[in-house]
Amino acid sequence: MGGFVRANEPEKVISLFEELKEKLGGGMIYDGTPYGNLMKAYFMKGMEEEAMVCYSEVLGEGSKVRFGAVSYNSVLDALGRHEKLDDAIKLFDRMIKEHDPPRRIAVNLGSFNVMVDAYCIAGRFNDAIKVFGEMGERKCTPDTLSYNNLIDQLGKNQLVGQAEELYKEMGERGINPDEYTYILLAEACFGVDRVDDAVGYFKKMVDLGLRPNANAYNKVIGGLVDVGRLDEAQGFFDQMPEKEVKPNVASYELLLKAYVEAGRLDDAIKTAEGILLDESVAFSDEMKELLEGALRKVGREEDIAKMYEDVEREKAERAARAAEEKARAEALAREEEERKKAEAAAKEAAAARASQAAIEAVLGRRKEAAKEESPDGGSNADDGGILKRLGITNGPVEEKRAENGNVVGASVGDESVKQDGEAKEGAGSGGAADQATAL
Incomplete structure (x- = not known):
């Protein structure tokens, strides 16, 4: 309903209220939330009598409709904005009397802001300032929004001095002005021909690091x-x-x-x-x-055509510059990619060399250890076992021949050589057996 009020569509507000009422059984709605917007819709349609009848029904003596601070504020705003200040004052006094926190919350910061607006709309600015000052008595500390609201009202009515007093009060109470505060003050100063002061407020805003x-x-x-x-x-x-x-x-x-x-x-x-x-x-x-x-x-008709020509030329030049910048950026990106690839390849090669060096170092130490353990100063036949334990299966190993000339060591992993050696060893054994039989 509030959205339709802001959109200035009162018929939809009333229609939505009737729909809500029907869905709830067609009787009285005892939640006070919708009534403020309903009253505003009536006022917007010029139906003042209907608005005030609604007000009397839901807030009159004996009404069972329940209101809290927010729903009260909506009705209060409807009254204040439609020249019903006396009724608004009476309702506000009632809210103050009912307010008994934490058991009963009938007033909040928004209540005071609404009353400030109501007094300002009626041109009673001193009363607006007075009710603004009463916020603290009700433990409702005004915030930046509250100050801006009253500064705006005062500034629009050329009461710049009072608006500036509120601005000073903000600093004294540790309440930080925002961009809107300074713009309101600048507008107020422009409105009374204090142009330099207006510019000064704007510059101060920028100097403070605010971002208009x-x-x-x-x-x-x-x-x-x-x-x-x-x-x-x-x-x-x-x-x-x-x-x-x-x-x-x-x-x-x-x-x-x-x-x-x-x-x-x-x-x-x-x-x-x-x-x-x-x-x-x-x-x-x-x-x-x-x-x-x-x-x-x-x-100066010719300047019209020249203006459009200059614009088209500038657009073309900007497009060309943008294309050049894009090409340059793409070239730099490619160079960076190639550099990263080369760097990765170099790291990989360095890692491979380090790994190879480590393997060779281990192999050398194993060979030395084998030589020290062998009675005849070490045998290259042990290299195959060393390499096998290291997981290396393809590598040259120096051959060692027995006194009878047979090969007892060959390339590690070379199966054909291994089998050939075994065959020769078998033939040699057979010859020795024949000689023994002859003897």
Whole structure:
């Protein structure tokens, strides 16, 4: 329902309430939540009597409808915004009396903010300041939003001195102003022709490290434009990219209109070129006609075509630069990839060499140990066993021949040589047996 109220669709609010009522059995809804929005819808449709009848039914004597701080605030806001201040004051007093925390919460910070708005709408600003000061008595400490709300109301009604007093009070109470606080103060100062003070508040905001957005910049640009200080306005516009703030279409149009009105058509053309080059904004028909009409009026029709030609040329140059930068980035990426590959290959080769060296070192130590254990100073026949234990099966081993010339050692893992040696050994054994038989 609140969404439809904000969208200014009161019929949908009323329809939704009736639907809710039907789903709950068609009787009275005893939860006070929907009634504030229902009253607002009636007021929006000019149905004041229905709104006040609803108010009497749900908050009159004997009503069983249950309200808390939030639902009370909604009804309070409906009254305050529709010239029912006396009823709002009575309801607020009732809320204060019912408030008995922690058992009963009938008032919160929002209640005071709503009453501040109600008093300001009625033009009773001193009462608004008074009720704002009573927050602390009810253990409702005002926050930045609360201060901004009252500063906004005071500033819009040219009560800048009171607004600045609230700003000072924020500092004394350790409540940090935000970007909106400074923009409200700047707007208030612009409204009473205190232009330098307005600019000062904006600069202070930036100096404090706060980050105003494009709309905030537009406030100071617009304020300066209104008093004819176009160069200063341009300076703030130029500051936006430096502060990583992207201008919006209103930023451009404020300057464009001002330059045309001041007869500074070269600056107007430059601003229009900025719009045409900025892909996030559109050069509206209104602005186009404003500029082109001003140029035609002083006989500068050729500058219209030249402006569009310059823009197209600049776009082409930007595209070419972007392509070059992309190609350069891709080339650097390829170089980096090749470097990483070469580095990985070098590491792999180094690891292989280290592994080979370690194997050879172990092999050398095993050979030396075998020589020391052998009675005749070591036998190369033991190399095969050493290599086998090391897991090396293919490697040359020096042959050793027995006195009868037979091979007793050959290449490790060479099966054909091994079998040939065994055959020769068998033949030798057979010859010895024959000689023994003859003897």
